[in-house]
Amino acid sequence: MAVNPRQVRDFAKATGRLAKTDAIDAEVLALFAERIRPEVRPLPDEETQELQALVVRRRQVVDMITAEKNRLSAAPPSKRVRTAIGKTIKWLQKQLEEIDNDLDGAVRKSPAWREKDDLLNSVKGVGPVLSRTLLSMVPELGTLGRRQISALIGVAPLNRDSGTQRGRRSVWGGRASVRAVLYMCALAAIRSNPAIRAFYERLVAAGKLPKVAIVACMRKLLTILNAILRTKTPWTSEKAA
Numbered sequence: 001m002a003v004n005p006r007q008v009r010d011f012a013k014a015t016g017r018l019a020k021t022d023a024i025d026a027e028v029l030a031l032f033a034e035r036i037r038p039e040v041r042p043l044p045d046e047e048t049q050e051l052q053a054l055v056v057r058r059r060q061v062v063d064m065i066t067a068e069k070n071r072l073s074a075a076p077p078s079k080r081v082r083t084a085i086g087k088t089i090k091w092l093q094k095q096l097e098e099i100d101n102d103l104d105g106a107v108r109k110s111p112a113w114r115e116k117d118d119l120l121n122s123v124k125g126v127g128p129v130l131s132r133t134l135l136s137m138v139p140e141l142g143t144l145g146r147r148q149i150s151a152l153i154g155v156a157p158l159n160r161d162s163g164t165q166r167g168r169r170s171v172w173g174g175r176a177s178v179r180a181v182l183y184m185c186a187l188a189a190i191r192s193n194p195a196i197r198a199f200y201e202r203l204v205a206a207g208k209l210p211k212v213a214i215v216a217c218m219r220k221l222l223t224i225l226n227a228i229l230r231t232k233t234p235w236t237s238e239k240a241a
Helices: 005-014 022-036 046-074 079-108 111-121 128-137 146-153 176-192 194-205 210-231
Strands: none
Touching: 005 022, 046 079, 046 128, 079 111, 079 128, 111 128, 111 210, 128 176, 146 176, 146 210, 176 194, 176 210, 194 210
16 A cells, blocks of 8 residues: 555654654554555556556656756857757657657557547547556546546645635645646647637636636546546537537
């Protein structure tokens, strides 16, 4: 079983255990499991673990390409330095291409993943990066309700109220790596998906801050994808309407 380390550490502090050693950690974990009884989730199978590893590696390579491009833009006017950085970028881009091919092959050889991938990609604004991130990192997609899946990913607004004070709602927690990809996908959907664009424009017209409206679009897009996998029905223009 795997649990959120932040939750366990907060639990330890709440029980007065401020020190941290291997022995204390083992004791706290046992007590946490006994008192909280977190939901038992099965370990992903070998194919899913392989897909997860490829998705994570892809994100790492993309981050390295971005870092190298930033170094190139700030590099001194030295031909040798700039050439060296350029070679590194080309090599990383080749690695990215190979990983994308491996991801495509892994998804297409599995009938179950292929069906889900086709369903997810039927939504305008959704591409292979989000689809494969959801397939590998969110196996619960399509099995939970809209509020549950929003809370799982960390796009559900959380209250911050005390007495008569009403704090600003905010989102946090959840699966940050999935949320980062979902954010970029929501930006694309706002441009290309009529339903998401209309939803965004309606929120902004009602006075919502653009960032708040984007998060709401992330939640709506996730809800749509969750429903599509649950019903196994692709996105259509009639649904958009």
